[in-house]
Amino acid sequence: MDEVVSVFEYDLLGSGKAASVGAKLVPQQVFDYLEALSLTNIQGSQFLKLTSRSGFKLLQVQNYAGMLSTPHGFQLEILPKVGKNLTTASARETLLTMLSHLPGFRHIQTQQATLQAQRMPLLEIFISQFLHSVSQLLKQGLRSDYVSEQRNLPFMKGKLMLSAQLRHNVVNRHKFCVNYDDYMPDCSANRLLHSALDKLPSLKMSSENQRWLYELRFAFDGIPLSRDIESDINSLRLERGMAHYNEPIAWAQLILAGMSPSALQGNTKAISLLFPMEAVFESFVAQTLPGELPPHLKVKPQAATHSLVKHGLNDCFKLRPDLLIQSHHLAKTKMVMDTKWKLVNSSQQTKSLYGLAQADFYQMFAYGQKYLDGTGEMYLIYPAHDDFNQPIQQHFAFSNTLKLWVVPYQITAKRGERMMWPSDVSCTMRPNPDRMAASVSYSGGMR
Structure with a gap:
């Protein structure tokens, strides 16, 4: 490769x-x-x-x-x-864990990817997972669909096309211009899978994946490539009985889009797969935080209820905290949280105030005044690493009633163990493992 x-x-x-x-x-x-x-x-x-x-x-x-x-x-x-003492394998595992919780990437098989991260670069991992998903699909069988065909046949089948018959068969009266439906594997889903497989040889993958790809392409030999990828994607309908298509189709669409959620516009020579880490971390926390909360609380991401100021009748400068923690029944905001993809060092209190930014505190102060009426608790959430594996125990006080905690979030930890709560609040906020955690309604992807 x-x-x-x-x-x-x-x-x-x-x-x-x-x-x-x-x-x-x-x-x-x-x-x-x-x-x-x-x-x-x-x-x-x-x-x-x-x-x-x-x-x-x-x-x-x-x-x-x-x-x-x-x-x-x-x-x-x-x-x-994430941290100083990094290895490529641990960094890949961290990224794959976060991606597997993102809308559009939940088809990543985390356990398999974690093992592959020890020896494969990212592109090879994604290719391997796509090939594995197509292999599993073939074991369950390709879906066929009715395809409209127009042919000039020596026998009658389907519906006679009268105008074509008069145009072509005035002399050859033993033939029939007909329109009929045939049950064939030539459907949009299979064309997209074949097209994605056809695109991979240009990527110079490992010899193992090359052999695997050759076998899979042979299985699709009787299915034409997609003539219009965008049209096939738009017409794609994964109906009942096609659940086994979900994972391979998700990979196929990613490959056919250039392997790029952040496509390099106008640059067809480079295949990219680039993720803005602030947005990935924010979305990962939003998706997994419900498992860190007691069941009477829920997460509301990206709320924009309040603005910083009014100018006449107009609201100006929308305040959009990453996460609001609300009660299920009254929808009352209990806490405000914001995520930051930045390394905090809990040992550098006097030198640089742990590496925290003053601008973030101004932002949190505004959130606290507007969303909590100046009374309550707020959290700045940063990725956990060797120099930041416990919450900063002393809170930051904007006033006697408005507190801000700075806490680490353990990305690769188990559900219920990711959020590192301060000792003062950990007992009241830790979820009951015997009950279902709070649910989250999150429709956004990466900002």
């Missing part, structure tokens, strides 16, 4: 002798390609930033994670930076 270089968020990329300033080296032609991408593409400039160190021209990876294939047989794998 392609050469793969694995880096973490905010790492530096360079070429030549740039390793002397701490940069990961890539071939010069790859660096030139990535530099052009960062300068000419809107989304490329979001995840790559041109910079310099000691006279070396460098690219700094921003807060995106995923992978990018270049036209030069080279893959750049960008992994989330």
